[in-house]
Amino acid sequence: MSVSIFDVAKLADVSISTVSRVINGREVVHPRTRERVESAIAQLGYKPNAFARGLMLHKSEIVGLVLPDIHGEFYSEIIRGANQQARKMGYNLVVSSAHDGADSYSLLVTLEQRSLMDGVAIMISELTDRIEELLADVRIPFVILDGDVKDQAYDSVVIDQKRGALAMMRHVVGECGARRVIFVGGLETNVDTAARLEAYREVLGENGLTYDPADVYHLDYQYDTAYRLAKQELQRWVGADHCVFSANDEMAAGIVAAAGAMGVLVPSELAVVGFDDTRIAQMTRPALTTVRVPMSEMGARAIELLCDRIEEPDRPATHIVLEPELVVRESCGYAANRLKTL
Amino acid sequence: MSVSIFDVAKLADVSISTVSRVINGREVVHPRTRERVESAIAQLGYKPNAFARGLMLHKSEIVGLVLPDIHGEFYSEIIRGANQQARKMGYNLVVSSAHDGADSYSLLVTLEQRSLMDGVAIMISELTDRIEELLADVRIPFVILDGDVKDQAYDSVVIDQKRGALAMMRHVVGECGARRVIFVGGLETNVDTAARLEAYREVLGENGLTYDPADVYHLDYQYDTAYRLAKQELQRWVGADHCVFSANDEMAAGIVAAAGAMGVLVPSELAVVGFDDTRIAQMTRPALTTVRVPMSEMGARAIELLCDRIEEPDRPATHIVLEPELVVRESCGYAANRLKTL
DNA sequence: TTGTAGGCGTTATCAC
DNA sequence: GTGATAACGCCTACAA
Numbered sequence: 001m002s003v004s005i006f007d008v009a010k011l012a013d014v015s016i017s018t019v020s021r022v023i024n025g026r027e028v029v030h031p032r033t034r035e036r037v038e039s040a041i042a043q044l045g046y047k048p049n050a051f052a053r054g055l056m057l058h059k060s061e062i063v064g065l066v067l068p069d070i071h072g073e074f075y076s077e078i079i080r081g082a083n084q085q086a087r088k089m090g091y092n093l094v095v096s097s098a099h100d101g102a103d104s105y106s107l108l109v110t111l112e113q114r115s116l117m118d119g120v121a122i123m124i125s126e127l128t129d130r131i132e133e134l135l136a137d138v139r140i141p142f143v144i145l146d147g148d149v150k151d152q153a154y155d156s157v158v159i160d161q162k163r164g165a166l167a168m169m170r171h172v173v174g175e176c177g178a179r180r181v182i183f184v185g186g187l188e189t190n191v192d193t194a195a196r197l198e199a200y201r202e203v204l205g206e207n208g209l210t211y212d213p214a215d216v217y218h219l220d221y222q223y224d225t226a227y228r229l230a231k232q233e234l235q236r237w238v239g240a241d242h243c244v245f246s247a248n249d250e251m252a253a254g255i256v257a258a259a260g261a262m263g264v265l266v267p268s269e270l271a272v273v274g275f276d277d278t279r280i281a282q283m284t285r286p287a288l289t290t291v292r293v294p295m296s297e298m299g300a301r302a303i304e305l306l307c308d309r310i311e312e313p314d315r316p317a318t319h320i321v322l323e324p325e326l327v328v329r330e331s332c333g334y335a336a337n338r339l340k341t342l
Numbered sequence: 343m344s345v346s347i348f349d350v351a352k353l354a355d356v357s358i359s360t361v362s363r364v365i366n367g368r369e370v371v372h373p374r375t376r377e378r379v380e381s382a383i384a385q386l387g388y389k390p391n392a393f394a395r396g397l398m399l400h401k402s403e404i405v406g407l408v409l410p411d412i413h414g415e416f417y418s419e420i421i422r423g424a425n426q427q428a429r430k431m432g433y434n435l436v437v438s439s440a441h442d443g444a445d446s447y448s449l450l451v452t453l454e455q456r457s458l459m460d461g462v463a464i465m466i467s468e469l470t471d472r473i474e475e476l477l478a479d480v481r482i483p484f485v486i487l488d489g490d491v492k493d494q495a496y497d498s499v500v501i502d503q504k505r506g507a508l509a510m511m512r513h514v515v516g517e518c519g520a521r522r523v524i525f526v527g528g529l530e531t532n533v534d535t536a537a538r539l540e541a542y543r544e545v546l547g548e549n550g551l552t553y554d555p556a557d558v559y560h561l562d563y564q565y566d567t568a569y570r571l572a573k574q575e576l577q578r579w580v581g582a583d584h585c586v587f588s589a590n591d592e593m594a595a596g597i598v599a600a601a602g603a604m605g606v607l608v609p610s611e612l613a614v615v616g617f618d619d620t621r622i623a624q625m626t627r628p629a630l631t632t633v634r635v636p637m638s639e640m641g642a643r644a645i646e647l648l649c650d651r652i653e654e655p656d657r658p659a660t661h662i663v664l665e666p667e668l669v670v671r672e673s674c675g676y677a678a679n680r681l682k683t684l
Numbered sequence: 685t686t687g688t689a690g691g692c693g694t695t696a697t698c699a700c
Numbered sequence: 701g702t703g704a705t706a707a708c709g710c711c712t713a714c715a716a
Contacts, residue, residue, distance in 0.1 A: 004692090014702075016694085016704095017703055020695060030702085033702085049397070049693050050457055051394075051396035051692085052692070052695085053694055054392075054393035054396075055391070055692090055708045055710090056708055057694085057695075058708090060393070062436070076417070080441075094404065094437075095421065111434065115392060257627070279565065280622075283599065285602060360685085360686060362712085363685095371686080372686085375686080391708085393708080395710060395711080396692095396710095397691095397693065397694090398709090398711045399710090
């Protein structure tokens, strides 16, 4: 079978303790002995058995990342950041995502069940009662990603969604002069959508614009769905001082495309803005005004927090708030308007 | 500390073997005993220790996926498919990708070093001598993804790149009537690029078009880079019967955008086609004619193959070839031309 | 049907 | 500095 620490010990003519010592390099061994052992290891191509090691150390050097879904650029960037950070801290990353009905909570359960993960970062996107209940059962260190979980006892990294949405709405209404804003969001239970919608209503109020429930749509964050909706509703939306505020770039891109297909000029006949600043935002014509969300950093910070906690379990809970940033491009009509004014 | 099989045994007033039996459900235990044990397990919230288990069973239920990089839609889809399949087969997926200079081979080495993975799927995108050498050292079951590795001893799943590229070139030259084709690919060492370039030359020859090395560009598969290149070269490319064949959709999208910015009409003044059929292809205006690569299926098949081999190590090597599919949209000018002809 | 005991490959704690 | 040896938590003949 596989070569074990015994084989190395035998070949180097030492005890297994000594072999263990040179492997872990903690205690001092005689240079000559060390050399013998090392050459034996090389000669045999010996690799310590990770299971046995984990059994002693209670550590696998594996951390998990649980996502609601991994469709699209957004999640891919989070994975990227998380993966990079994990590697930097000497861990491997297990990525899991829900799909086909199974939500990320049931996923988490099956994952943690028989798992060797040292810890897990959990992205919460839907508000459910089950969450707190579920989290209470998680035995390994974990951090919450993006979920606006009330319990401050958990480590968490969140985006200041509301602030980003406020900035966008104020830009659209205040600076671009929109008098009517149509909101296209995700499901109502989605935490991000909720925060953005809140900002939406707030800024409407600030500016004396009436809030019309008929101007609020709840979709699924997908390009196609938004495209179809827009094709159908566009006639009702058009207006030089009207603006569609989409809760992500993909839907915004879909809406812009639909406008193009129907001969509606963006932004002059209808402004459209997005959220996230995924690459689509720059690829859309006109390029999308949007809010940059530091996705990859979100993943990285989460893993960093997680690994820190694994190393130091009794540390007080840390909460990281990442600031989004307004990115003004063409689809809001700001630049065009300014030119006109000058 | 944590609750072990002993605690369960004690509470249920049986031996640990019996507990083990009810957990693994292989041997028969008396219903009454089983019930006692199960209730003890539930009461204690006992979870078998995965390390100890792995030590005995030589199995972690974890498989790895090593990618050259996880930028962009392309890899994200592979991960998606792989993850889904892994879960379906009762495994967890560890995703790792190279970045910042570290290539996926050195990554693989560090990964496999002290790893608990039962097997690993390795995506090979660059042709290097080190590959075979490296693979020879991998001790755990593995499958090759996309890499055109000569050694038929390995399980592999590849896309028939050449066939896809041939179909595209024949469409562009044969059906759309292009008389000059500009090729924009990835690095020369990239296996996909190599295959596509081969098809490119072949079809040029078939149609009596001269192969001009100056019409072949090697970039990095990124939108921005292609955008910049196009801005600079576009004047030399323009032509009603000219076509840019980009080796992926992202670069094609960049080129189309550059054309738009410079007032060059696609496809009438210059056709542009892509490869992969990522979502960008549909979002670009005009929508990209491209070759659909079954990305998510590629990931899924690779994991399936891998898990099969883990379960049955001595099975003969399997090679899966996935067929790409030509997707005709607007950017090649085929539809427009046909209308003109009618 | 159930219990006993040995072993999986390490690391940690002792003596020497 | 180095070497026995006891854990670690589980599975599995073998015995009862």
